[in-house]
Amino acid sequence: MRDSRHESPNPVEKLAPKAVVGRVSLYLRQLEAFRAQGQVTISSNQIGTALGINDAQVRKDLAFFGQFGHPGVGYRIDELLTALRRILGIDRDWPMALIGLGNLGRALLKYRGFGDRGFNIAALFDNDQTKVGMRFNDLVVHPLDDLPKVIADKNICLAILTVPAEAAQRVADQVVACGILGILNFAPMPLNLPPTVGVVAVDLSVQLEHLAYKVLNTQGGISYLGSTFRDEHDSLE
């Protein structure tokens, strides 16, 4: 699985925290919007104002990955876009396996916004015999026994897990044994995997708890803390 797609063109010294990477994704989207409006250069203040993020935070986040600004000019949008895409790894294609064709899995199949970032669902798997052989988006559902062959044939390195919680660890072990390098895990339980496998967990009840916490502490009857409210992309280091 270690072909050229996985060579980082600009290996960083240490891994950026999740919050920084999340904000870089936002900067990328905002830069694309500015470029679509015909803008050529931009300041950290303009990026920050558009996103509700402090301009010092914008500069600090970008500086984590390199020196991108030009004195007296700011950032050149095209140049910064190319750099951010390379940093995030979306300057290449990422064929993915979707495992678990329940409601969530089928919803993700129709989710727009994966493909235009290079993330393409290239193979489907489910152990439910009533689903094996069905077709979605011109892809046929394979049984999990086919994982080694299909993952190798299609050069797949990421897996989306939309399986029940009780099956998640077992299925994760199976895909890792097939050489999968990263897992987007929707099952509401943590996975225990080798440190060489990247895992990003999407636990929707965690997100709702964060929302409840925010609502209680910004709008709570006793303590109205509007001035300390931070937006959804906060978590300043």
Place this chain on the structure above:
Amino acid sequence: MRDSRHESPNPVEKLAPKAVVGRVSLYLRQLEAFRAQGQVTISSNQIGTALGINDAQVRKDLAFFGQFGHPGVGYRIDELLTALRRILGIDRDWPMALIGLGNLGRALLKYRGFGDRGFNIAALFDNDQTKVGMRFNDLVVHPLDDLPKVIADKNICLAILTVPAEAAQRVADQVVACGILGILNFAPMPLNLPPTVGVVAVDLSVQLEHLAYKVLNTQGGISYLGSTFRDEHDSLE
């Protein structure tokens, strides 16, 4: 909408960063698992080891919200569980509106793990005339014109937005005008809302970009950085 449900029993001085709140959600789940095994007290080291988080980080996160440890004892699990539930706001019910009955919305209707944390989908909305009047989970789909009445009748304060990106801002403005205090936004675009409204964004392409970044930087052909790998719940402040 400012009834007693929204009074924070223990108002904090400043809002905790997203990463801290996310880890508190993890601690809660781990404590529940330990209690289910019959354990009564626990150390920060045991919590940390189970989750792959440094024990100093565990203590620092909990200390953000108060003094919970007992010298020579550690944490009393029941006591800490009660405190964490109160902090996260899951010591109460949160009736929610689900807006947008496309594939993702319908998948969320069947997602287990909301209800047992007090998050209950109590009303459904869609502007598609072919969906209005349909029933899911014993709930009927209302048109968006019914938002003010249904939100008031059912005392709803959170909304889940699973609408197309181009409709998200307009729908968000509508629900906020009805007194909604928090939005879980699945539409892949940032919302511009008053600072008194809590927003948590779930952008799946952002999560995939973070996964791609991790894979490139932990397993990348050139730079094998296994030792600096951090798990999905990192982002130490």
